[in-house]
Amino acid sequence: KLRERLKISGDYHECNETNSSLLLLTENNTSLDLNISRDAVFGNCLDLAVKKFQKRHGLVVDGVVGGGTQRALNMTIEEKIDKVQLNIDRIKWLPREKNERYVIVNVPEFMLHYVEDGEIKQQLAVIVGDRKHPTPIFSENISYIVLNPYWKVPEGIVRREVIPAMVKNPNYLKKQGLEAHQTWDENSPRVDTSWIYWEEYLYGQKKFPYRLMQPPGPKNALGKIKFKFPNKFSVYLHDTPTKHLFKKRVRAFSHGCVRLSQPTDFLKTISTFNPKINMKKATKRLKGKRKQFIKVKNQLRIHLVYLTVGINKEGQVEFRNDIYNYDKYQKRRIR
Structure with missing residues (x-):
């Protein structure tokens, strides 16, 4: 295991440090997607390689080979193939989207993607449910919005x-x-x-x-905006006063609802195909505390999904952490 080989020095170091354990990374550099010579180990090349690997695995991009990076490096090709197959199976069961506009919230990625005419037009960081209160997986339509909501x-x-x-x-x-x-x-x-x-x-x-x-106000757990899509789970998208949590890489903190990093920007996006939503008036209302319902005439389809494997813009496979252990459970059921 790479983890054990890295422990020769008794610690993990940044790649600019002169340390024999770092040389061992080059023995596994096929996972890092860069051709690294032994002469470049202590330079920027390895640093960039580690950061690229971390980004593709949803890790903190700091160039330091810590615990999370070690675990990802130790994943075998067979384990990665299993992950890909599990996710292909999940994608097969997703509804075939015929709408020109829709939203995908990928729970393990902690991201919302707004898609229009087959292209991702907007991406927002989100906070999802923790392990005790997992965000449910389903599809619905965003049908109305509440400005200055009460949290019941x-x-x-x-x-x-x-x-x-x-x-x-x-x-x-x-x-x-x-x-x-x-x-x-x-x-x-x-x-x-x-x-x-x-x-x-x-x-x-x-x-x-x-x-x-x-009641509406600075302490309100739903923040200033709530996006409703009626469902049996009583979950929805909403703003949050705890903005500092978006700085974290793993963002599973809620009781199941999805918290948005930039809810006003998302409201603006919905207003582009709902002309009755007046952003100027909405912005003014958000400065106060009076509640307002806004009906979304041209409803927006939203899919809450759980995909731990995806493809980036460069056509490379990316992996995400199995935060709810669904990969593990699904693998057991198949076998």
Whole structure:
């Protein structure tokens, strides 16, 4: 294994450092897609080769042969062929897209692709569900948009997260900007939570009778825009106040919904084929807190997919991490 051969020096180094373990990379340079001579090992050539390899495998592009890069380098040709075959099988089951416009959210890639007339016109970084709350795989139509949305906290999150947090800290709701209401209606009577005995609702021993929601504002978990495509999973695309998470390479942090890095740009894209969406008015509305529904007359098809292998613009095969272990499960079922 390459990992074991690299450990000769007891550490991993950047390729500009003079270290005998780096020479061993050249023995496996077929994975790096560059012809590297031993004389160039300590120069920019190896650095570029490692970075190119990292980019093609969805890794942090830093030129350092760390744990993730080692694992990818150690993947055998047979394992890569298996991955390709699994993904070809998935692609066969995807609906044949006849629309001139559609969106693909590839979960393991953490990217949204807007396609028009067969060409990718827009790409946005996204955050998807974590392993406990995986983003579901399905297709639907984006039918309406909400500016300055309320976040209505799902009962599961209330039971598993909010109630235990309130038991520990009675100021949790206030800190998070959450309100308790009698019903899901945003105009329904508010509830004075100081009278609630939270301990009796711990672990679901008693059903919590109220509805928690977060009004529009800087703390709102949905940010400023929500894109709805009705589905049984209650997931959608939305903005987020936690923009710093987009700096991370692996972005599986949500409870299943897909968070957009640039929701206003995506709204602008939809407005190009929905003339009734006035971007000037929408931009003005987004500066305030008043909620607004926008119907998408020319609906946009969206496909949430799980592909760990793809082709880049240069026609090269690219690999992505199997974040939900679906490759592993599918491989077991086939065999």
